Amino acid sequence: MLTAPRAPGPRARRVPVLDLPPRDGAESGRAWAYRVLRRDLILLRLEPGSAVSEAEVADAFRLSRTPVREAFIRLAEDGLLDVVPQTGTFVSRIDRARADEARFLRAVLEKAVLREAARAFPGSLRLELDANLAMQRHCRKGRQYDRLLELDDDFHGLLFRGVGKERLWLHLKRFDADLDRLRALQLSDAVHWDAVIEEHARIARRVGGGRTAGIDALVDRHLTAAVHDRLVARHPGFFKA
Structure with a gap:
């Protein structure tokens, strides 16, 4: 059942749908x-x-x-x-409590996935991780932040796929919409992306080198980005009270 929050005021702005990509072959x-x-x-x-x-x-x-x-x-x-x-x-406005729940769940799952990936990971997917990282660096230079967010998602999806947990990743993505929107807001500048790409590179090195040491701390650092007061102050209408 759909819940009904208090209606926004009459001046709620309509935003047009832009940049429609083509429909995939058999896509409904x-x-x-x-x-x-x-x-x-x-x-x-x-x-x-x-x-x-x-x-x-x-x-x-x-x-x-x-x-x-x-x-x-x-x-x-x-x-x-x-x-x-x-x-x-x-x-809907971003619910920080839901984002924190999604971050907690993702951290638990990704730590387990990375331990499995460090033990065994298909060589072909390791090449895809490397190609993804190269594209991240290219898009960072071009300040293509929307594309970087998509590549970020693809990078983590490859890790789940490499240990046979792709369906789990797809289910997780249905749950973490608020976390994804929060990250989109946080990662809208170059400074944050430099750190994210370097963390991705460290993850890839651990997977390639079969090293599990430090995985928990790395995942926690990568996924735990606090909501700064200035972010809420800058976009007060984006967040639930």
């Missing part, structure tokens, strides 16, 4: 709308608190309203949309 309209909208919600292209119109989204995608409505329902289940009866649909 619902899956396409969900994939693109979720990306834009995570990257904060659709800002927390903004109104989202089912009809306008359907027009933008050139889809009927049924697949868009189904995508909205799934996004609401992910905690990314708030459906307010008789009022409308709004981008």
